[in-house]
Amino acid sequence: MVRIKHRYLLVHILYPETTGPNAKSTSSAPAKPFPHLIQFHRPSPNELTPQLLARAIRDQVLLLYGDYGLALISSSLNVKYLSPATSTAIIRVSRDHFRLVWGALSYMTDLPKPSKLAPTRACVMQVVRVSGTIKKAEEEAVRRARGAILRARREGGEGSLDGFLGGLGGLGGDEEAGRGEGAGGTGDIGDEDEEDGMDGESEDETNEL
Amino acid sequence: MYYDLNVPYDANNHSELQQILAFLAELGYNTIALNHTISGKVPENITSQIPSPLPFSNPSSLHILRRCTIHLSDPAQNHRLNHISSVYDIVALQPTTEKCLQLACLGFECDLISLDLSIRLPFYFKHTTLAVALERGIKFEICYGTGILNGDGGASRRNLISNATQLIRATRGRGIVVSSEAKKALACRGPADVINMAVLWGLGQERGAEAIGREARSAMMQAELKRRSHAGVIDVVYGGEKPEGLALENKETNAKQGKGKRKAEVLESRISEGDVLSKSMSKREQKRQAKKARLEVAKTHQGENESTHKDPAAP
Structure with a gap:
């Protein structure tokens, strides 16, 4: 029995620019700017959906590699997981052509837009882990999220993190605020949430195989 | 890196x-x-x-x-x-x-x-x-x-x-x-x-x-x-200098322990200071003295025993 082999890319979406819709809303609360760590790992807007991200990757591959490149990856490309709160995504590609998709991600400079009128937001897609199974990618995501929370606490102090997440909640909506508080409080609630979400998907994966 | x-x-x-x-x-x-x-x-x-x-x-x-x-x-x-x-x-x-x-x-x-x-x-x-x-x-x-x-x-x-x-x-x-x-x-x-x-x-x-x-x-x-470096080949990475503070500290501890002096001088100075001699005694010296004491005790015991054994044989 021959198995179709895949690679799972764990991607962080980073925001290197200070000017954006979030920066405006937070500037009123504290005078001191947030530490760079928190600025770069900002939550993504809720409009960013897995379908939108997949389409953006397809477009980028088409731009860089043409019809041939798109044909090679289009059957296997799938955005398995996308969390706007942590700006993390897991993308599945076939093992032979994962470098194509990785290259396309490296050349992306802004977030996909839900409509033509929406403002462009500059971002950097950083691939932090390539693994053969979704389980390892998921473990790495949880590990990194935990580490990021600890580092943010250490660098910015408890107060500033709460203020930042609270400010975002007011802007983004109730759901995000709830998540933000969970992440700021214990650090475990958010992680469990992620694991639940992805377990279901990994079961899908095994069924498919 | x-x-x-x-x-x-x-x-x-x-x-x-x-x-x-x-x-x-x-x-x-x-x-x-x-x-x-x-x-x-x-x-x-x-x-x-x-x-x-x-x-x-x-x-x-x-x-x-x-x-x-x-x-x-x-x-x-x-x-x-x-x-x-x-x-x-x-x-x-x-x-x-x-x-x-x-x-x-x-x-x-x-x-x-x-x-x-x-x-x-x-x-x-x-x-x-x-x-x-x-x-x-x-x-x-x-x-x-x-x-x-x-x-x-x-x-x-x-x-x-x-x-x-x-x-x-x-x-x-x-x-x-x-x-x-x-x-x-x-x-x-x-x-x-x-x-x-x-x-x-x-x-x-x-x-x-x-x-x-x-x-x-x-x-x-x-x-x-x-x-x-010199001619692109030789470079001094570490010249062996000691930090200033460390050298001073060493000097002080040396003076306290009497390092760098002859042993006899240290002993003399300690005796003159009224230091307890046994404290400065080495382990070897302690053992030797303990053995000496044991031997002496044993000798006296033997002497007593011999005298008691000899008594009934004497008549």
Whole structure:
């Protein structure tokens, strides 16, 4: 029995620019700017959906590699997981052509837009882990999220993190605020949430195989 | 350890530079070089245009070097490379014509040759020329930043990829350094992404990892050795000096324990001070005395026993 082999890319979406819709809303609360760590790992807007991200990757591959490149990856490309709160995504590609998709991600400079009128937001897609199974990618995501929370606490102090997440909640909506508080409080609630979400998907994966 | 040996320094835009440095540190780079570019005539007396330390706070994990890139278009001009290398940590040349590239490879003293790969170059790279430079320990630099930002509708990206593959073909993948040349934080990519890009250019995974690690480090170390050491070969790394505070402390403890004096003198002084002698007695001495005492006790016992045994036999 021959198995179709895949690679799972764990991607962080980073925001290197200070000017954006979030920066405006937070500037009123504290005078001191947030530490760079928190600025770069900002939550993504809720409009960013897995379908939108997949389409953006397809477009980028088409731009860089043409019809041939798109044909090679289009059957296997799938955005398995996308969390706007942590700006993390897991993308599945076939093992032979994962470098194509990785290259396309490296050349992306802004977030996909839900409509033509929406403002462009500059971002950097950083691939932090390539693994053969979704389980390892998921473990790495949880590990990194935990580490990021600890580092943010250490660098910015408890107060500033709460203020930042609270400010975002007011802007983004109730759901995000709830998540933000969970992440700021214990650090475990958010992680469990992620694991639940992805377990279901990994079961899908095994069924498919 | 990951290196990014080309971050343009702009004296008028410190906030953007601070952002870039923080972002590079976040991506996982350990050493970066701030770049000052000189085009045209090299000034008479050269001073470093990059202040050290920097006038703003930067991530503590980042080691920052100063680098100077000279545009090379007129080979007859005096570039004062020796003066420049005494002021900056790394000296790079950017030849614009084939003649200049040849001269940079064969004769000029520099650490890096950094061609502008985002434009269409009017010449081919020849392996024989580049091989001489590699023999001399000069590295070739590929800057990916202009290809990513892609200001002119893909032309710079196409040129970059085309030139990079040509350069890799001509050098057989040896002595390549990849750096960002990022004018904005947006153009920076993580080390793993850069390695993947190098693989797509045809460099191979191992060589790609070396391009932002070992090769870059060797360029840095060679530049430092050229500047500091004797004849580029001998360098004093550690002269054996002790820190001032440590030496003083040692002296004090020595005086207390009587180190550096003869043993007899120490004993005498202790006796005169009224120190208890048994405290200073060695273990061996203690054992010997204990044995002596035991023997004496045994002797007296024996004497008694003999006398008691003898008594009944006597009559």
